[in-house]
Amino acid sequence: MFTLPVSKLNDLFAAVASTRKLYLPVDDEASGHAEYKVWHEGVTLSNALNTARSAKDFFFPQTENLVDFKMEGKTIEVIDTRTESEDFVVFGVRACDARSFDILDRVFLAEPVDSYYKNRREHGVIVTLACTRPEETCFCTVFGIDPTNPAGDVSGWIAGENLYLSANTEKGEAFLSSVSKLLAESDDEAVKAQQAEVKEILKKLPLGSLDLTPFKPENLLKLFDSKRWKDLSEACLGCGSCTFVCPTCQCYDIRDFDTGHGIKRYRCWDSCMYSDFTRMAHGNPRLTQVERFRQRFMHKLVYYPSNNEGIYSCVGCGRCLAKCPISMNIAKVIKALGEEA
Amino acid sequence: MQSEMIKRAKELLASGEVARVVGWKAGEFDYDITPGVFTTAEELDSAFLYNDLCEANLSKYMIAQSRKEGKTLVFLKPCDTYSFSQLLKEHRILRENVYVIGVPCDGKVDVDTVKATGLTGICSMTSDGETVTVKTLYGDSTMSKADAMSERCINCKSKKHVVYDELLGEEGDVVADNHRFDMVEKIEAMTPDERFEFWRNELSRCIRCNACRNVCPACSCEKCVFDNEQSGAFNKGASDSFEENMFHIIRAFHVAGRCTDCGECSRVCPQNIPLHLLNRKFIKDINELYGEYQAGENADERAPLNTFTTEDVEPSIVYERGGKQ
């Protein structure tokens, strides 16, 4: 484990930013949120627990160009516009978001590999930061995530006046050695003490005891047919807030944009909550919001685990709890369906 | 008030006058209240709620609910009745299938406003009408209700119900002296560069989740132009700053003259974009150029963009009166 005084954070950021882009959570005055921004001299790390938008944007941006076409007469030219991503570092990712990358990896890096995602993933170094002040909406522990011991290429803790860093991957080792001049070797006493302290707070989390036992692949049809979906979804507006702030929602749409001198094929986030998500020429198998709402939660709690060794595709970051316009969310769904089971 | 409301709802359900009740449902932390549909007395007893935290405007739900079998009882706050009345005017709600009970409101406590004061880990939040008590994972605190209200409630436009079948509590008045255009004026007073900067900073945060559109009682089109692949404006995620601008200009324009300024758009925006400032700009312009107009207030009056006078000002007036140069 290595350490650096918090007062020297700026030096660390400067050193990292001298060789590649460094992103970190920064307080945004206009929104009152923390958001990932590029570091430059004068930018300081936010104290907020987490960013309003998740960190998935770094690897799976809201919109991205896939390929260009030039059309002339009857001919089509396909133009591969992909370029090698630049190296970058994301500093201050929380444990929940760090887990979300594993979940996205299982989708995008499964064969056939999504080269757009892989390209960014390979060039990004994730430096996590352990949580010290969880919110009431946090329930990552339910999914077996330890917010005091976040994953990532490098795990980080800010305890007292010091930042502690410990590499988990080769990429992480390389990152630490690139800034080794600023770091000193250290034991992990301070980190351990902080972890013990935060774990006491975690015990008090109101959603820390959500019960996931009914959500297993064997119960797929039973959960699908639950009577509760109707009343749970009754007030749903069919907007995409929950899916767009979610670190693990990965559905996308592919669209063409005619620029007037060519076609740009791009992909953008899509939401299973949208009425046109499954619309096709012959009809729509999910006609009402009940089915769309059900799809989202069944996917996170049953379908995904069924295809991925029981791993849920929710990380308990609490963003959808904080952002849903009608305050309907996965925690309420887990409780309601759990009661029934 | 809550118990009175439950009592009336039960009576109407029991008499068969209404088949269901639309109100607010308790959540996990006092503040995460969900609009809910209740069909039995038991459901009302266990989950129905009305307090200083019931922010949601229930009027838009009546588009769908009024098309269901039997009558629906809905509780509307004064400002919700403006939206309801506007929807009636646009023939979006079947009035005969709705039983409206007006309930008083003296401003709602907004969790985002409370969070903006720096409180985190809010597990419980209660208001006694004067003081808000907040219990968090990191200790308890209190604040005056005025400090916990969102801007739309501080600048409340009316405490009077414009439509109802029955009123509970005391009827209030239109608030003549509100300051809801102050911020619009402030923006108008900026230079064009500052204004551009201001709005780019705000609109570039948009994630196109459509929450503002879907919650808006004035946005009741069967198919939105932005969802229509044939419209030429179809877009699901803004791929360019132009698309961010266009979405918000058109969203606001399409509700111009019909927006009652209920403020739901800004309340639900996950990115805290002050969308109401776009709508209010239109309202302010309409008031100044075509005479005072409050959407939803009067069922017979024609909406300002559905009418004209031969003496209307020319568009070139914008060159003279527009914002600061």
Added chain:
Amino acid sequence: MDLETLIPKVGVVTDIRIDTPDVKTFRVVGLDGNKLFEHMPGQCAMLSIPGVGEAMFSITSSPTNKEFMEFSIKKCGCLTSWLHMMEPGQQITVRGPYGNAFPVETALKGKDLLFIAGGIGLAPLRSVINYVRDKRDQYGDIQVIYGSRSKADLVDYQEIINEWMADPGVEVNLTIDREEEGWDGHVGFVPNFVKELSPDLNKTVLLCGPPIMIKFTLAGLKELGFTETQVYTTMELRMKCGVGKCGRCNIGDKYVCKDGPVFRFDELDELPNEY
């Protein structure tokens, strides 16, 4: 840069055959004149006209055809209308092949096969029928029961008459919904026709057609004594990426584009009824 499945290849439409008033069959080759890629019967490909749209179609030609691929496409939406207006020589983009295939090399090997199709539902089966005909010695009896609204709506009619019916090991039973002049074959709906023909119970069934026809045919087959493990179908639903990532074609925990489109009916039973 890695190979990217979302970036399509350019294909040329070399021939367009008018099958029925609303179905055309397009012959596609690569720019070099060769087949764009190899596939197995039942697999699909994403065809697109940039700026118009992209959609999944089953490859109707057999993999044993080494020269070109064919797609029989019914006009029913934006992209298909555009495709129907094309002239030979038009380029389109193609990516694939996607999905699983009918288990022609495993479960179907050596079996007696019964193909039941309705309308454009013959398109995905044609690939299998021709594959099996070309490897005749590896399979048992072949029976095809095919029905359409009218004679004019029978897809691949010329091929059926001239090739399939002429093939000694293949039995073809055609039907149309309503009587019409110049038709002396069977008249009636496919599900009833299947019951009338009462095919041998040891046959393995490959079934495709409109949802309502599938529903009644399956019920009829069960009445006759067939079990669900004997019946395969193909579901081509709302696919976009083709590789199980974009998240819209799932039926329960199965993605049609990756785990399907071919399913055995007992597999579908374990999935929610959302298709």
Added chain:
Amino acid sequence: MQVKETNEFKPKIVAFCCNWCSYAGADLAGTNRLQYPADVKIIRVPCSCRVNPMFILRAFQRGADGVILCGCHPGDCHYTTGNYYTRRRMTLLFSMLDYLGIEKERTRVEWVSAAEGAKFAATMNDFVATVTKLGENKRLEDLRCKAK
């Protein structure tokens, strides 16, 4: 022949003209050989009120540097009242664009009758001059449409 290449900025202008008055006015300007810049692209619409705000914005998206809308004089609308609605709509839209910090001089409404060929040409010349002064449209551009 030599083609002189200049880097002088020539704005692209989209002019929506109503079929009954302004388009005829433009026609008259043409037959009278009145000069106005060739960069003005006319789009004929049945009535000025056919133009919704999206048309204006999308013209900017597609590369216009200025958008002008021409209709019959108030009171002379072929459909009696169409241009009165246009007047309100465009006033509000232009005001909103101004509010967003977009140069208000890039948009204009002008009433041009079928007999006012000279006014049409003069209006276009004036508008082109105004937009030339403003320079390229940057604030309502779509980069995807710009890049060649």
